[in-house]
Amino acid sequence: MADKTFKLNTGADIPAFGLGTWQGEPGKVKTAVSHALKSGYKLIDAAYCYGNEDEVGAGLADAFASGIKREDVFVMTKVWATYNTRIGLGLEKSLKALGLDYVDLYLIHWPLLLNPDGNDDRFPKKEDGSRDVIHSFDHREAWKEMEKLVETGKVKAIGVCNYSKRYLEELLPVAKIVPAINQLENHPWLPQTEIVDLCHEKGIHVVAYSPLGSTGSPLASAEPVVKLAEKKGVSPYTILLSHHVSRGHTVLAKSVNPDRIDANKNLVALEKDELKLLDDYSADIVAKKEWKRYVYPPFGVEFGFPDKS
Ligand SMILES: NC(=O)C1=CN([C@@H]2O[C@H](COP(=O)(O)OP(=O)(O)OC[C@H]3O[C@@H](n4cnc5c(N)ncnc54)[C@H](OP(=O)(O)O)[C@@H]3O)[C@@H](O)[C@H]2O)C=CC1
Numbered sequence: 001m002a003d004k005t006f007k008l009n010t011g012a013d014i015p016a017f018g019l020g021t022w023q024g025e026p027g028k029v030k031t032a033v034s035h036a037l038k039s040g041y042k043l044i045d046a047a048y049c050y051g052n053e054d055e056v057g058a059g060l061a062d063a064f065a066s067g068i069k070r071e072d073v074f075v076m077t078k079v080w081a082t083y084n085t086r087i088g089l090g091l092e093k094s095l096k097a098l099g100l101d102y103v104d105l106y107l108i109h110w111p112l113l114l115n116p117d118g119n120d121d122r123f124p125k126k127e128d129g130s131r132d133v134i135h136s137f138d139h140r141e142a143w144k145e146m147e148k149l150v151e152t153g154k155v156k157a158i159g160v161c162n163y164s165k166r167y168l169e170e171l172l173p174v175a176k177i178v179p180a181i182n183q184l185e186n187h188p189w190l191p192q193t194e195i196v197d198l199c200h201e202k203g204i205h206v207v208a209y210s211p212l213g214s215t216g217s218p219l220a221s222a223e224p225v226v227k228l229a230e231k232k233g234v235s236p237y238t239i240l241l242s243h244h245v246s247r248g249h250t251v252l253a254k255s256v257n258p259d260r261i262d263a264n265k266n267l268v269a270l271e272k273d274e275l276k277l278l279d280d281y282s283a284d285i286v287a288k289k290e291w292k293r294y295v296y297p298p299f300g301v302e303f304g305f306p307d308k309s
């Protein structure tokens, strides 16, 4: 299962499973990336905003030095919101830090603009302490800049993150290139069915982030996940990750712990009735509005997610 791939709308293959690097503790990310690649991972997810692309790059370099080929690794990274009017520059900075001359996928991290001339490179703030968001910015402008990058060969494909149904419906009529993926928070407590269904309809591959519930992996104690894990003789983490791949989605799991990195890649196939068990659980959570979204930065922007409106 760890070797499984899915087809993007560009015709390229994307691995079904990858390593996340957000909140990777400084000093541990290089080893995590290198260890993951040497133990069979094929996909690394990075971002300018994470402040550790240089460590990711060092891990990649270590893996390449051991004989792993660049073309056998799928690297995706993201332009941060302070660069959404300077996307070419954002890409150059990421490529330099990663030590690469191209990425397989380049993503808009969040569809908004943080003040590019503000008081910080990543998190500019206003005097009152709130994030320095330029509210007049139209996220479709960022996509136009993304489209221009494809012909440079420095990005093999482009996509988005954190696009709600409403934002995708604004983007698609003006897009010359349909995003290859939408990377979004996705797990049994936040199924986001309305976005997932639209992505399926439009040929946009879904990449699930925070599949374990992010920091501390709280979802591993969810009742149906635990039950299914017992039934199949695997860990709840394996169920939470396998859930996405069995539905045809790519999943990203962050760990800097070598044993967990190894364990996380051992995915299992879930049968239809097993997927239904998790889907029914999610549907019940949504019906009761008991959803949990772990990643919702305090931008003060309405992104169009039903659980946040
Ligand atoms: N586009 C976007 O806006 C976003 C993208 N992402 C991407 O998705 C990736 C994954 O999401 P993330 O939010 O990091 O959270 P995850 O759901 O991957 O959970 C990570 C947490 O689970 C722990 N963990 C991992 N594996 C195990 C295991 N087998 N047993 C016990 N604990 C485990 C990790 O600790 P430890 O490291 O100590 O093992 C960490 O605390 C990110 O790293 C990032 O690359 C995430 C959020 C937003």
Ligand SMILES: O=C[C@H](O)[C@@H](O)[C@@H](O)[C@H](O)C(=O)O
Binding pocket: 022, 047, 049, 050, 295, 296, 297, 298
């Ligand atoms: O990718 C992970 C998340 O989106 C992360 O980049 C943001 O939550 C960021 O830390 C922020 O505070 O805005």
